[in-house]
Amino acid sequence: MEESLPDLVARAEALYRDYTLASVRDWKKNTGGIAVGYLPIYVPRELLHAQGVLPVGIMGGSDDLEIIRGDAFYQSYICHIPRSTIELGLNHSLDALDGMIFPAICDVIRNLSGMWKMLFPEKLSYYLDVPQDFDRDVGGVFYRGALEDLSRLLVAHGAQPLETERLRESIRLYNENRRQVRELYALRQKEPWRVPSHELYVVPGRHGGPSQLDPLPGVLEDVRR
């Protein structure tokens, strides 16, 4: 039976608020797979998905998370995302994760990857640098090398080996997911009252729980109604 929009929003909200990642633990128990967290953005979730890894978006803590130990790691001017992520790591909220990926979003997150290596040496900690040159022979080669490096590390931490056909299928699924998210944004531009900001941010980010990848199941249809 298709989930109603209010139920879906409520489920996404509950997932968003669950810092201890209970759904990730359930997924690991049911599948035997590994789960890897990632900070925003530019993370190749398709690669993780194709190798049977659960990608888990970590956006730091909200205002309901008290930062105690995280403050000891950063100067006062550093933003909330890295200090709350450290807090979540040190208070064991992220224990279900087998690793973390830190994309090249800012210098603080870049250095957080090194801190993670020192704090959690047994876990995968990967700094994902992204190419600045879009020439296929330069940036393309560099990025391919980075992805292959990440893929090997995932295997070393218990993921399935990368297979081309599975990667193609994952790319297809994520592209469909992106297409539907764009459609949701287009709908919001046209009729903003149908897609409130809170729902817009919480549903695409957490819809269906991290254990499913069905692209926004029924959301668009429900919103249109």
Place this chain on the structure above:
Amino acid sequence: MFADEGAVVVASTYTKVGGVYDTGFRHDPSRPLETLADYTMGCYTNLNLPTRVDMLARYVRDYRADGFLINSVKSCNSFSAGQLHILREVEKRVSRPGGFIESDLVDPRYFSAANIKNRLESYFQMIEQKRRSGGGA
């Protein structure tokens, strides 16, 4: 401020943000631009944090330093983010006290000579006490 307290700087990492020679890198005159690029790519701020900790600990040991001082630079997160963690890790490795001051390269509003002097004086006093009690180099 160091001279006032009879202290000298024996090594630094900030002078390595252009590149690092002391791990053996040398330019190749037959490939000048390529090796210049190699040099800058290996700069301190391109090292991950565990490697930075290794470098600092090595400097403290090699130069038999009595302590080490970290200057957090607000305008440069690449250099400064994670320094508090680095401080504790290096202290653990070398059993020498670390000091921490905050200032900036370009923004005078974030630089207070009086505050820094105050902190340095306290830090040097602590080092002096440790030396007297046999805890220094």
